[in-house]
Amino acid sequence: MATLSLKDIRKSFAGIEVIHGVDLSVKDGELVVFVGPSGCGKSTLLRLIAGLDRPTSGTIELDGRDVTGVNAADRGLAMVFQSYALYPHMTVRQNLSFGLENTRMPKAEIARRVDEAGRMLEIGELMNRRPTQLSGGQRQRVAIGRAIVREPSAFLLDEPLSNLDAELRVTMRAELAQLHERLATTMIYVTHDQVEAMTLADRIVVLRGGRIEQVDTPLGLYNQPANLFVAGFIGAPN
Ligand code: ADP
Numbered sequence: 358m359a360t361l362s363l364k365d366i367r368k369s370f371a372g373i374e375v376i377h378g379v380d381l382s383v384k385d386g387e388l389v390v391f392v393g394p395s396g397c398g399k400s401t402l403l404r405l406i407a408g409l410d411r412p413t414s415g416t417i418e419l420d421g422r423d424v425t426g427v428n429a430a431d432r433g434l435a436m437v438f439q440s441y442a443l444y445p446h447m448t449v450r451q452n453l454s455f456g457l458e459n460t461r462m463p464k465a466e467i468a469r470r471v472d473e474a475g476r477m478l479e480i481g482e483l484m485n486r487r488p489t490q491l492s493g494g495q496r497q498r499v500a501i502g503r504a505i506v507r508e509p510s511a512f513l514l515d516e517p518l519s520n521l522d523a524e525l526r527v528t529m530r531a532e533l534a535q536l537h538e539r540l541a542t543t544m545i546y547v548t549h550d551q552v553e554a555m556t557l558a559d560r561i562v563v564l565r566g567g568r569i570e571q572v573d574t575p576l577g578l579y580n581q582p583a584n585l586f587v588a589g590f591i592g593a594p595n
């Protein structure tokens with residue numbers, strides 16, 4: 358469980374600012390979706406929250422604690438990427454447990470978490486397979502499982518479904534929504550797909566050009582878009 362607060366976050370690459378002062382508060386257990394066109398800064402913001410990169414200025418707080426200078430490994434968050442890159446030479450079980458094996462966690466606890474994630478994601482039968490023996494959806498479940506076994510205080514997901522075909526995306530979207538309800542954990546979910554945003558989010562953050570255009574519930578955005586960009590983006594057919 359985690360609350361998150363971004364205060365006047367700016368980020369430059371080689372002197373060129375791409376995030377221009379973002380303020381945002383995320384409540385405990387909330388599912389917040391960052392949506393916006395390619396290049397608007399969604400991944401950059403998520404990486405800053407994860408601690409994979411540092412803001413040029415501004416502060417990031419987790420549960421009221423300033424973590425701006427804290428390493429990714431010490432923030433207690435888990436990130437799931439679009440290119441989920443499972444280890445091809447390892448079984449599903451090994452892929453799930455690998456990240457926990459370098460810690461001091463007892464083997465029995467690792468096994469318990471891996472089995473629980475397997476049950477939750479319905480990949481329990483696949484534990485001895487290798488990634489090449491899995492479908493796209495099964496691979497993405499394993500990638501999500503790798504995040505779940507860490508029992509993070511929040512999940513950060515960067516376009517986790519965009520490599521899947523349209524039909525599977527709809528199924529996985531529903532599964533992610535269920536998972537969020539079950540874990541009751543804070544999630545930040547990045548997508549460029551407005552339908553995905555509208556169906557998943559408690560609140561949507563609409564980004565354009567490194568700035569927040571509007572933050573509201575799906576219904577709030579739909580009924581009262583702040584400007585034509587938001588109206589066009591949210592209303593545009595997928
Ligand atoms: P999105 O995820 O919304 O597609 P990104 O966060 O990846 O957008 O990128 C936002 C902007 O920052 C883009 O203009 C991109 O070119 C730039 N950018 C992102 N990462 C880097 C980097 N490591 N070096 C230079 N520019 C970057």
Ligand code: MG
Pocket residue numbers: 399400401
């Ligand atoms: Mg991106």
